Amino acid sequence: MDRIYLRDLEIDAVVGVYDWEQRIQRRLRFDIELAADTRIAAYSGEIGDTVDYEAVANAVRAIVTREPHALLESLAEEIAETLMAQFGTPWVRIKLGKPGAVPGVREVGIEIERGTLATSD
Incomplete structure (x- = not known):
C-alpha cells in the first residue's frame, strides 16, 4: 500500500486543559500519513x-479551528476518524x-x- 503524506502542517488553535490555555491560540504542528493505492492516479494523471x-489539509484545518479542544489525544482521534471516513483510507498516522x-x-x-x-502487490 502506498502512503500519501503531509509534513509540518501548521495550524493556530485553542487547545489545552488549563483555563488560560482556552483563551489563547497556539501553533500546532501536524505530520499526517494516509494509506492509498496510487497506481490508478499514476496512469490517469487525474x-x-x-x-x-x-x-x-483543509479537513484538518476545519476540525482544529471549529472549537477549542482540551487534549491533543481527543483532537488527534477526531482527525484520524474523519480522514478515514472522508477519504476512504484504511490506515492513517497522525x-x-x-x-x-x-x-x-x-x-x-x-502520535x-x-x-x-x-x-500492495
Missing part, C-alpha cells in the same frame, strides 16, 4: 483518482505536536495510528 493533499507547551521542551505531542496498513 486528481480524482488519488487523495487530494489540499483537501486533507503526529500532533504542541511546541513550547512545557518549559525547556521544544515540543510535546502525540497515533489507526486502521490497517496492507501491503
